[in-house]
Amino acid sequence: xxxxxxxxxxxICQRGTSLTIQCQVDSQVTMMFWYRQQPGQxxxxxxxxxxxxxxxxxxxxxxxxxxxxxxxxxxxxLTVSNMSPEDSSIYLCxxxxxxxxxxxxxxxxxxxxxxx
Amino acid sequence: xxxxxxxxIHITVSEGASLELRCNYSYGATPYLFWYVQSPGxxxxxxxxxxxxxxxxxxxxxxxxxxxxxxxxFNLRKPSVHWSDAAEYFCAVGRRNSGNTxxxxxxxxxxxxxx
Numbered sequence: 597x598x599x600x601x602x603x604x605x606x607x608i609c610q611r612g613t614s615l616t617i618q619c620q621v622d623s624q625v626t627m628m629f630w631y632r633q634q635p636g637q638x639x640x641x642x643x644x645x646x647x648x649x650x651x652x653x654x655x656x657x658x659x660x661x662x663x664x665x666x667x668x669x670x671x672x673x674l675t676v677s678n679m680s681p682e683d684s685s686i687y688l689c690x691x692x693x694x695x696x697x698x699x700x701x702x703x704x705x706x707x708x709x710x711x712x
Numbered sequence: 713x714x715x716x717x718x719x720x721i722h723i724t725v726s727e728g729a730s731l732e733l734r735c736n737y738s739y740g741a742t743p744y745l746f747w748y749v750q751s752p753g754x755x756x757x758x759x760x761x762x763x764x765x766x767x768x769x770x771x772x773x774x775x776x777x778x779x780x781x782x783x784x785x786f787n788l789r790k791p792s793v794h795w796s797d798a799a800e801y802f803c804a805v806g807r808r809n810s811g812n813t814x815x816x817x818x819x820x821x822x823x824x825x826x827x
Binding site for chain 1: 744746753755756812815816817818
């Protein structure tokens with residue numbers, strides 16, 4: 597299955613600033629998913645990133661706040677813009693692996709963001 | 713649309729006792745079902761998954777889960793819990809034959825293990 601390198605693993609940021617999170621996959625994948633996990637909560641899908649097209653955002657998430665880039669089939673970034681303490685969460689990327697009947701999902705190790 | 717319900721927010725068990733974490737799903741067909749574990753400060757680790765065939769699925773770390781179509785359930789079990797099993801457990805559902813759609817997660821169950 598695919599291996600994902602996600603950076604940074606954690607960061608403490610000042611409110612009003614932006615942080616860009618990177619995910620590098622060791623194989624080419626069509627789709628990449630970005631999730632947010634707020635403290636004590638489950639994973640909520642932010643957006644789906646398809647190489648060569650605009651990301652598709654879930655309800656409650658907008659491109660101006662969470663711009664995503666997907667320049668090729670192995671790399672994607674998520675930026676958390678104009679941060680506030682409410683953005684303190686773990687952010688994870690995920691890619692589907694395998695084919696057809698036996699697919700699965702691989703997750704990055706997560707970025708733990710604290711906004712002060 | 714798929715949905716997942718984990719009715720128990722927090723469960724405490726004694727070390728060596730058996731464990732069952734509940735998961736109910738909503739999906740129009742037979743889903744793909746997953747259990748993930750997240751230890752404090754760690755990423756998600758896949759425990760097991762169900763695609764088809766035998767409804768009792770064996771996973772890592774001594775975990776197993778049973779798919780019951782009639783009850784729309786996929787409960788996770790372990791016969792004897794170890795202190796290192798203390799973590800957050802997430803049940804998730806995926807759409808059959810579609811790796812291009814994201815997983816939908818339940819809210820998670822936090823497991824505490826006491827001596």
